[in-house]
Every structure is written in structure tokens, then in C-alpha cells.
Amino acid sequence: MARVTIKDIARTARVTPTTVSNVINGRHARVSKKTIQHVRQVVAHLGYTPNQTARSLVSSVSKLVGVLIPFTEDRNKLLLDNPFYGEMVSGIESSLRANGYHMMLAGIDEGNIDLAPFLQWNVDALIVLGVYQDLLYSSVRSLDLPTLLIDSYVRDDHFFNLRLDDKLAAHQATTHLIDNGHRRISFVAGAIREDGVIARRHEGYRAALSERGIAYDPDLVFTGSVSFDYGKKVASAIASDPSITAAFCAADLIATGLMSGLQMEGRRIPEDISVMGFDNISIGKMLYPALTTVDQGILARGESAGSLITSALAGQAVPKDMRTPTTIIERASVATIGNARRG
Amino acid sequence: MARVTIKDIARTARVTPTTVSNVINGRHARVSKKTIQHVRQVVAHLGYTPNQTARSLVSSVSKLVGVLIPFTEDRNKLLLDNPFYGEMVSGIESSLRANGYHMMLAGIDEGNIDLAPFLQWNVDALIVLGVYQDLLYSSVRSLDLPTLLIDSYVRDDHFFNLRLDDKLAAHQATTHLIDNGHRRISFVAGAIREDGVIARRHEGYRAALSERGIAYDPDLVFTGSVSFDYGKKVASAIASDPSITAAFCAADLIATGLMSGLQMEGRRIPEDISVMGFDNISIGKMLYPALTTVDQGILARGESAGSLITSALAGQAVPKDMRTPTTIIERASVATIGNARRG
DNA sequence: CTGAAAGCGCTTACAG
DNA sequence: CTGAAAGCGCTTACAG
Incomplete structure (x- = not known):
């Protein structure tokens, strides 16, 4: 049995496709109450689902938003x-x-930017994750x-x-460590890129240090990639x-690798060394000890992104720049040492 | 500037849309070499991307496959x-x-099965993950x-x-534990459902036990949900x-929770108790100690799923049932105890 | 309030 | 080998 179309509805409701379209799309000012009722019944009875493909073709709104995320390197x-x-x-x-x-959904890597799917499907808007x-x-x-x-x-x-206040967040995290008596604090991160978040987090780290009169030591800073393996690799340098x-x-992800690497070298966390993360991905609470970290509310941010772009599409005034807190x-990977005052 | 269409190509190439369509779709038998060349040049020059929405409408193939995954409970x-x-x-x-x-992509929960997006977009095929x-x-x-x-x-x-040989895999995992000297082996899993994988894995566990003359003890079997929290919850019962x-x-995911819970109770892994997982998700290698587990090659299975359905769509003969190995x-969460022989 | 007509960008018989 | 025509399922002016 072929799929039911607007014509089928029209025929059995004894009206024209135009009228069916009007009631389906809620243009009620143009249709009598009685007709609306009737058409709705027929729609329900025949089990109609609009063909979005046709809608998209004629109205050039697809109700699709493209989401760009990075590809894996390999x-x-x-x-x-x-x-x-x-x-x-999610x-x-x-x-x-x-x-x-x-x-x-589509992936990108730096070498191969293929936006064709978005063009083919006529997406109405775009959300892009990551820095390129x-x-x-x-x-x-x-x-x-x-x-x-x-x-x-x-x-x-x-x-x-849609951003975080990355500098502030890193400032707070570093200060948290200082408040717990730490002074020789390493900073481990992905590559610092001018347009990226790491540069800001690095600034926050430095600012917190200097605010408390701790000299910035470049030897304590490690930048590589945002990965478990990189964290693990840095462990031996830090342990030494x-x-x-x-x-x-x-x-x-880096913190997870660092913890694992440190533990393999026989260092206890947090007794021998404290580790603080950033993001609050679900893995953090699954580790032992559980990871103390900066929560950025990933899920909620994703939702904000969706409703923000959707509002813009609906013609509402939307701020060009949004920051989420x-x-x-505090979990179990940071210890208080010396005679530190606790917050 | 409006998007370039097949008509634009036709006009500047001085042919009809039919011909343009024929060359774009590779129906070369119907077009002269010379025309093909020419049209292609114009296409490249004008930067044409086919409107999939229109294609889909007329040909009723959308080049879209719907993927159904579960929603979170909450x-x-x-x-x-x-x-x-x-x-x-991925x-x-x-x-x-x-x-x-x-x-x-679409989500489902048991109460709310909304297949409308797939209908609206005219997907060509479906892949469904999970048991319902x-x-x-x-x-x-x-x-x-x-x-x-x-x-x-x-x-x-x-x-x-597309399945695993779940019973066999669980049999092998249990046997691995037995080979390492273990005899009181707990089985921790999500709910057992008739149509699901857990029932088979449970069978494999029992079979391995009985094969080695170890009595099945229902008190050692815990079934709840596939989650970190459930594993953590079971930890105290097992520790006691x-x-x-x-x-x-x-x-x-359960193994991760169990390890965390056990460690919080002060039990060492694997010295005090060994833990074996199933799936080989990326978290496993990030744990300390790293999780010994059954690898099911998740990524490769996903790829198989995609190419299988795609082959079926292309009219190729495809087996109705496929099993992947x-x-x-072996990582670090299982210890050899007693005078066990090692494989 | 309702309908007839055109058209979105393509593909597909069909004719020549 | 090339083209004229119809049509996929809708929406959108426009007329009445």
C-alpha cells in the first residue's frame, strides 16, 4: 500500500489539497471550523505523515540543522x-x-572539508564543534x-x-589547588591555538599563580593533544x-591518562600527587579515585546550542555571544597538603 | 546568489536538463563523449551540488538510513x-x-516509539541498536x-x-577465569530478557562452570541494569x-562500577578480587588497573552494519544472519590464584 | 472560506 | 544520441 499523501486526504475529505495543506499547517484563519474538524479526522483515520522531502523542496526550509564534529585523526x-x-x-x-x-551529523578533518551533505539536504542552520x-x-x-x-x-x-569563561574557570581551578596548599602545579593540555580554549585556560592558570605570588615555571607546562595517551605519556615526566x-x-581525558600513568609508576593519588581535570565527562566519576574537575555542563550546553540556533531560525533576537557557567x-583526586586553609 | 540547479547547467551548456541529468548520473550510454566532457566542465565551473531533496522526491530513494538507538531513561x-x-x-x-x-539518528524509549522522522525523510533502510x-x-x-x-x-x-556469539564469548571469559584458579565466580549483568544478549551470556557462564565441575550458585548472580551505578551497587554484596x-x-560499564565500588571498600584489584568485563569500550584501558575484557570490536561491527545494509540496498545477496568474532x-584486572595453570 | 494553477529541482519513460 | 513532457508531494500567491 502506497503511502498516503495530501491528495488522498483531499479526495476522501472532499476538499482540495490547498485546504488540507492549510489545516495541516495551522493556517486556521483561512478555513472554517467545520472543515478543520473534518480534515483532521480524515488525517487521523488515514494515518498521514507529511513528506518532508516535498516540503523542503517547495518551501526551502528543511527543518534540518547540520552538526559538524571533528573526525578522528586516523x-x-x-x-x-x-x-x-x-x-x-546528545x-x-x-x-x-x-x-x-x-x-x-557530519565530520571534518582539516584536510578534507566536505560540506556537500549539508548542501544536498538543504540544512537550515549549522552548529560547529571544535576549532579549525x-x-x-x-x-x-x-x-x-x-x-x-x-x-x-x-x-x-x-x-x-557559545563559550565558557575559560580563563575564569582555569583561574578558579588553579586557585582551588593553591588553596589546598599546592605551589608547584603542573599545567597539562592540548596544543595551544590562538583561536582555541586552551590558550585562555593557560592564561587563567598563569593569572592565578601570579595573583598568589607563585612564579610561572615553563618547565611545568606540557602541551600535546587532548587524549588519554598524551596524559599517560606526560606522567613519567611529572613523576620524575x-x-x-x-x-x-x-x-x-588528559587527566585520566595522567592518573593512569602516575598510578602505573606507583604514585598514589591524591596522597603523592593531586590531579584536577576540566570538562566533567562521565568517565571522571568512574575513576578511582574519582576525579575532581571543572564542570562545564556539557549536556546542558548542547541543549543551549540547539535552542539558540532554533530561536535564531524562528526570527527571535538571539545574543551573538553566549557564555555558560x-x-x-570536588571529588577525590585532590589532597590538602601542608597547613593550607580550606575554602 | 541563488543556488545553481540542473537548469542552469543545461542553459549554459546548451543542452536539456535531461541530458545534464544523464551525465550526472553516469548514464553514459545515452550521451556522446563530447557532450559528457562539456557538461562536466560546466558543472565544475558553476559548482553544482545536486539537490538531494528533489532527487528523493522523484526517485523515492533518499540515500538516508535511519539509525535507532535507545534514549536515556530519564x-x-x-x-x-x-x-x-x-x-x-561512529x-x-x-x-x-x-x-x-x-x-x-533517532532515539526510542519503550513508551514512545516515534518513527515519524524516518517516514518524513523517506529513509531507505533502518539499523536498530538494542532490545525492545x-x-x-x-x-x-x-x-x-x-x-x-x-x-x-x-x-x-x-x-x-548482526550478532556476536554471545554464549561462546561468555563461555570463554568464564573459562579464562577458571583457568586462572577461580572457582567462586560472580556473574553481574543487566536484566535478562528472552530476546537479549544477557540471557546467552548467562548460559555461557553456566556452561563453562558445569564443564569444569563447578556448581552453579544463584547467589553469585546479580542482574540489574547495564550501568556504572548498578555495578557500584553490587560491589558491597560481593565484597561481603x-x-x-x-x-x-x-x-x-558494570565492571567499571564494580571496580570503583570494590576499591572504595578497600579491596585491591586484582589481588583481592579479579574483575572481567565484556565489550571493550574505551574506558576499560583508562582504568587502573586496566580492565581485562572480551573485545567485541564495536567500531568494526558498526562498520559491518553499515556496509551490510548498504549492500542489501544495492541488491546484493546478503546473509540474513551475520556473526562477528x-x-x-588480557590487561591487569584478573589475577592468577592458587596453583592454577595458565593458558 | 475554498479552489485552480504554478512551481520547487529533479528523474523517467517515451519519441524522434 | 538528444529533447519535450509529465510528475514526485507539497506550498504559495492569487482569484473568486
């Missing part, structure tokens, strides 16, 4: 197995759906669609931005300097 | 923050894309689309199936029975 897989992206995408999808939209080279931004921009950048510091009025009593990692989650 | 979020689903979806997406398809009630299967079936079920044991010729020297968890990954 094999062109979506970075969805990274819990950060998994959770973020939040985006749910608020998109709540607002009558659907998500079209200029080429990506200019490509995206040329699509001329409402676009929301998450965690990017590129300056461009064309884009909406007993003066270091704490490490602030700019991503939980962070909080420190 | 709040209608996709279970993408669960690393198992994240990784699986694999599916990449092989779909490699075969010229795109993914449309009959209602879901009959709804999906009535869509009358090629459908692949992952990890389901419902019997229905309408569906393609010192005769238990090992636990086989039918999911890594598992292997045991």
Missing part, C-alpha cells in the same frame, strides 16, 4: 566515541528535536546559513558563539619531579 | 554519551558515508524497509541480524562474601 570516524562529543551531540539532538528540527583552520570558517561562512560556533574564539560577526604536588589538566566538582 | 536524550553507542554509531556512520549514504518490546519490532516491520537488528535475538525473517575471588561482568583482551 580513520575518518566521527569523534563520537569521545565522551565529550557524544554527550554534547544534548544538541534533544533540544533540536524538542523544537521540531532534526540533526544531520581559517579555511573551514570561510567555507562555512560562504554557505550563508545561521551558524553557531561552540568553543571557538575566532572573531567574525557572521557567527553565533617530586617537587610537583599537583597537576591541572585542561581536559578530563562552570563550577568546580 | 530525559529523552540519545544514549550517545554511553561510549558503547557512541563508538558503534562506525555505522563512516561506512554509510563511504557507501554514499547518510545517517539519520514486540511493539517496536512490529512498528518497524510495518515500515517495510530493509532493516538490520544489532544484538537482538528476536526471530523474524523480515530482519537482518570473601569466598568470591572473581566477577565476570556482562558489560564493561570476539577475543579476550
Whole structure:
């Protein structure tokens, strides 16, 4: 049995497709109450689902928003197995759906920017996660669609931005460590990029140090990639300097690797060394000891992203820049040492 | 500047839209070499991307495959923050894309089966992850689309199936524990459902026990949900029975919770108790000690799912039932005790 | 309040 | 080998 169309409804309701379209789309001013009732009954009875493909073609609104996330480095897989992206995408999808939209996911790597799927499907708007080279931004921009950048510091009025107060958050995290008696505090992070969050978190770390009269020591700073393996790799360097009593990692994934590496070297956490993370991905609470970290409310941010872009699409006034708050989650990976005062 | 269409190409190439369509779609038998060349040049020059929405409408193939994953229990979020689903979806997406398809993601919970997005977008096929009630299967079936079920044991010729040999895998895992000298082995899992994988893994566990002359003790079996919290909850029960020297968890997420709970009770892993998982999600290697587990090659399975459904769509003969192999990954959470022989 | 007509961007018989 | 025509399922002016 072929799928029921607007024509079928029209025929059995003895009206025209125009009228059916009007009641389906809630243009009630144009239809009598009686007709509305009747058409609705027929719709319910025949089990009609609008063909979005046809709608999209004629109205050029697809009710689709494209979401761009990075590919894995190696094999062109979506970075969805990274819990950060998994959770973020989950939040985006749910608020998109709540607002009558659907998500079209695509991956990018720096070398291969393929926006074709978005063009083919006529997406109404874009959300992009991650930081990229200029080429990506200019490509995206040329699509001329409402676009929301998450965690990017590129300056461009064309884009909406959803960010954290990264500098402040890192400042607070570092201060938390200092308040717990630590003075030799390592900073471990992904590569510092001008347009990225790490640069800001690094600034926050430095600011907190200097505020408390602690000299900045470049030897304590490690930057590589946002990955478990990198954290693990840094562990031996940190373990070999007993003066270091704490490490602030700019991503939980790094903190996880660092903890694992440190533990394999026989160091106890937090007795021998304290570790603090950033993000609050779900893994953190599964570790032993559980990770103390900066919560950025990933899921909620994803939802904000979805409703923000959706509001913009609905023509509502939406701020170009939105910041969401962070909080420190104290768990078990940070120890108080010396005669430190506790907050 | 409006988007370039097939008409634009036709006009500037001085041919008809029919001809343009023929060259774009590779129906070369119908067009002269010269025309092909020419049209291609114009296409490249004008920067044409086909409007999939129009294609889909007329040809009723959308090049979209719907992927159904469970919602979280609480709040209608996709279970993408669960690393198992994240990784699986990542694999599916990449092989779909490699075969010229795109993914449309939707969530389901038992109470609320909304297949409308798939209807609206005219998906060509379906992949469903997880086990559900009959209602879901009959709804999906009535869509009358090629459908692949992952990890389901419902019997229905309408569906393609992609499974593990769950019983065998659990048998091997349990035997591995026995080989390492363990005899009081706990089984911790999600709820046992007739159509699900847990029932098979439980069978494998029992079979391995009986094969080695170890009596099955129902008190050692814990079933709840596939979650970190459930594993953690079971920890105290297991810790309180010192005769238990090992636990086989039918999911890594459970094993993670169990380890954390056990460690909080002051038990050392694997010295005091061994823990074995199932799945090989990325978290396992991040734990300390790293989790010994059954690898099911999640990413590769996702890729298989994508290429299987894609082959079926291409009209190729595809087996109705496919099984992928598992292997045991030895890491650090299982100890050899007594005078056990090692494999 | 209701309907006839055109058209969105394509593909697909069919004719020549 | 090339083209004229119809039509996929809708929405949108426009007329009445």
C-alpha cells in the first residue's frame, strides 16, 4: 500500500489539497471550523505523515540543522566515541528535536572539508564543534546559513558563539589547588591555538599563580593533544619531579591518562600527587579515585546550542555571544597538603 | 546568489536538463563523449551540488538510513554519551558515508516509539541498536524497509541480524577465569530478557562452570541494569562474601562500577578480587588497573552494519544472519590464584 | 472560506 | 544520441 499523501486526504475529505495543506499547517484563519474538524479526522483515520522531502523542496526550509564534529585523526570516524562529543551531540539532538528540527551529523578533518551533505539536504542552520583552520570558517561562512560556533574564539560577526569563561574557570581551578596548599602545579593540555580554549585556560592558570605570588615555571607546562595517551605519556615526566604536588589538566581525558600513568609508576593519588581535570565527562566519576574537575555542563550546553540556533531560525533576537557557567566538582583526586586553609 | 540547479547547467551548456541529468548520473550510454566532457566542465565551473531533496522526491530513494538507538531513561536524550553507542554509531556512520549514504539518528524509549522522522525523510533502510518490546519490532516491520537488528535475538525473517556469539564469548571469559584458579565466580549483568544478549551470556557462564565441575550458585548472580551505578551497587554484596575471588561482568560499564565500588571498600584489584568485563569500550584501558575484557570490536561491527545494509540496498545477496568474532583482551584486572595453570 | 494553477529541482519513460 | 513532457508531494500567491 502506497503511502498516503495530501491528495488522498483531499479526495476522501472532499476538499482540495490547498485546504488540507492549510489545516495541516495551522493556517486556521483561512478555513472554517467545520472543515478543520473534518480534515483532521480524515488525517487521523488515514494515518498521514507529511513528506518532508516535498516540503523542503517547495518551501526551502528543511527543518534540518547540520552538526559538524571533528573526525578522528586516523580513520575518518566521527569523534563520537569521545565522551565529550557524544554527550554534547546528545544534548544538541534533544533540544533540536524538542523544537521540531532534526540533526544531520557530519565530520571534518582539516584536510578534507566536505560540506556537500549539508548542501544536498538543504540544512537550515549549522552548529560547529571544535576549532579549525581559517579555511573551514570561510567555507562555512560562504554557505550563508545561521551558524553557531561552540568553543571557538575566532572573531567574525557572521557567527553565533557559545563559550565558557575559560580563563575564569582555569583561574578558579588553579586557585582551588593553591588553596589546598599546592605551589608547584603542573599545567597539562592540548596544543595551544590562538583561536582555541586552551590558550585562555593557560592564561587563567598563569593569572592565578601570579595573583598568589607563585612564579610561572615553563618547565611545568606540557602541551600535546587532548587524549588519554598524551596524559599517560606526560606522567613519567611529572613523576620524575617530586617537587610537583599537583597537576591541572585542561581536559578530563588528559587527566585520566595522567592518573593512569602516575598510578602505573606507583604514585598514589591524591596522597603523592593531586590531579584536577576540566570538562566533567562521565568517565571522571568512574575513576578511582574519582576525579575532581571543572564542570562545564556539557549536556546542558548542547541543549543551549540547539535552542539558540532554533530561536535564531524562528526570527527571535538571539545574543551573538553566549557564555555558560562552570563550577568546580570536588571529588577525590585532590589532597590538602601542608597547613593550607580550606575554602 | 541563488543556488545553481540542473537548469542552469543545461542553459549554459546548451543542452536539456535531461541530458545534464544523464551525465550526472553516469548514464553514459545515452550521451556522446563530447557532450559528457562539456557538461562536466560546466558543472565544475558553476559548482553544482545536486539537490538531494528533489532527487528523493522523484526517485523515492533518499540515500538516508535511519539509525535507532535507545534514549536515556530519564530525559529523552540519545544514549550517545554511553561510549558503547557512541563508538558503534561512529562506525555505522563512516561506512554509510563511504557507501554514499547518510545517517539519520533517532532515539526510542519503550513508551514512545516515534518513527515519524524516518517516514518524513523517506529513509531507505533502518539499523536498530538494542532490545525492545514486540511493539517496536512490529512498528518497524510495518515500515517495510530493509532493516538490520544489532544484538537482538528476536526471530523474524523480515530482519537482518548482526550478532556476536554471545554464549561462546561468555563461555570463554568464564573459562579464562577458571583457568586462572577461580572457582567462586560472580556473574553481574543487566536484566535478562528472552530476546537479549544477557540471557546467552548467562548460559555461557553456566556452561563453562558445569564443564569444569563447578556448581552453579544463584547467589553469585546479580542482574540489574547495564550501568556504572548498578555495578557500584553490587560491589558491597560481593565484597561481603570473601569466598568470591572473581566477577565476570556482562558489560564493561558494570565492571567499571564494580571496580570503583570494590576499591572504595578497600579491596585491591586484582589481588583481592579479579574483575572481567565484556565489550571493550574505551574506558576499560583508562582504568587502573586496566580492565581485562572480551573485545567485541564495536567500531568494526558498526562498520559491518553499515556496509551490510548498504549492500542489501544495492541488491546484493546478503546473509540474513551475520556473526562477528570476539577475543579476550588480557590487561591487569584478573589475577592468577592458587596453583592454577595458565593458558 | 475554498479552489485552480504554478512551481520547487529533479528523474523517467517515451519519441524522434 | 538528444529533447519535450509529465510528475514526485507539497506550498504559495492569487482569484473568486
